[in-house]
Every structure is written in structure tokens, then in C-alpha cells.
Amino acid sequence: MIRDDRFLISRKAFAIDLSTVTGSQHPRGNRTAFSGRANAVWYRRQNGVTRACIGMLMLFSHYLPAPLDLDDPHAILSAELDGRYGGDCHGRWDGTGYWGAEVPDTRDAHLAILQPMLANYPAIPAGHDGWWRF
Template sequence: MIRETKFLISRKQFAIDLSTVTGEQHKRGDRYAFSGTANAVWYRRQNGVTRACLGSLMLFSHYLPEPLDVDDPRAILSANLDGRYGGDCHARWDGENYWGSQKPFEMDLHLMLLEPMLADYPVIPDGYDGWWTYQAQR
């Protein structure tokens, strides 16, 4: 992934909770494979409506030339990771409609993060590091 300082919704960027970056790696011939996850938040736009999203990212690569420092979240995120699946959205808020858990406690927790996030667009919420993208640098 690449860490960018400027937010552009077209770059499909994520703000990541670095304390949740986890994973395992193993040797694969003369290369290394890594598989992990991280919690993240992001913005997406559909039909002109901006949405604040929260969920998880799959972090993986099957062919890394060198092992990763699995104790350093930024080293993991900076690796050449495969981002074909993007984020797995668990909750979304567009200012009017909520999509996600129907458990009242979980819904409240989600909206406590998503409502101010959308209101302060495109601010990165406290506790998250961003903006990270799988897209190649321009």
C-alpha cells in the first residue's frame, strides 16, 4: 500500500487503525507470503451521495521478496499488498440512512464514529492513520 497525505476520494483511500494490523507470514519458495487484516474507515461516493464506511481490510501478498517486520504496522502496510478486494464494509452512513448491524448497541457504536466522520468529511477520525491506498502512485 501507499500512504498519501492528500485525500482524493477517487484514489479509494483508507484510514487504518494501526493497533489492529495483524498477520502471519511464511516462506514460499524463494519468496514470502503474508496474510493479515486491519480495521479501517473510508469514504465512498455513489450516485452523488458521500458515505462514511467502517470495516476491515484483507492484507495479503503471495510473493514478497523479503520477510516483513510483523511487529511494525507501517512496514506491513507499506509492502506490495494485493488490494483486489478493497474493504469489507461492516457499517455505512450517508447522513440519512444507516446500513449495518441491527443490534442497537453495535449500531450506536458505529454511528458514534460514522456520523461525525461524515460531518467532518474528509477528516481522519482520531485513532486512525491515513490515507492508505492500494492504487499505484501517480
């Protein structure tokens, strides 16, 4: 992944909760295969409407040149990871409506992050590190 200091919605960047970056790796010939995940938030725009999204990123690479330091989230995120699937959105707020979890506690937890996130667009929400892109 690549870390940008400046946010551009066209780059489809993610702000990541570094405390949730996890993964495992194993040898694959003379390379290393890695599979992991991280909780993230991001902005997307559709039909002129900006949306704040929350969900999970699947992090993987089948052919890394060397093993990663699994205790260092920045080392994991800085690797050449494959992001072809983007984020798995669990909740989305567009300023007027919420889409996502139906469990009230989960919905409320999402909105506690998404509402101020959208109100402060394009700021990185507290507790997240950004902007990361594939």
C-alpha cells in the first residue's frame, strides 16, 4: 500500500485503525504469502453525494519478497499488498440516511464515527491512520 499525506477522493484512500491490523504469513517457494485484515473508514462519492463508510479491508499478497514484521502495522501496510477487492463496507452515512447494521448497538457505534467523519470531510477520524491506498 501507499501512504499519502493529502486526501484525494479519486485515489480511493482508506484511514486504518492500526490496532486492528492482523495477519499471518507462510513461505511460498522463495517468496512469502501474507493474508490479513484491518478495520478502516473511507469516503466515496456517488451521484454527487459524498458518503462516509466503515468496514474491513482484506490485506493479502501471494508473492512478497521477504517476510513481514507482523508486530508493525506500518510494515504490513507498506508492503506490496493486493487491494483488488477494496473495502468490505459494513455501514455507510450520506448525511441523511444510514445503510448497514440493523443491530442498534452496532448501528449507533458506526454512526458515532461516520457522522462526525462526514461533517469534517476530508479529515482523518480520531484513532485512524491515513490516507492509505492500494
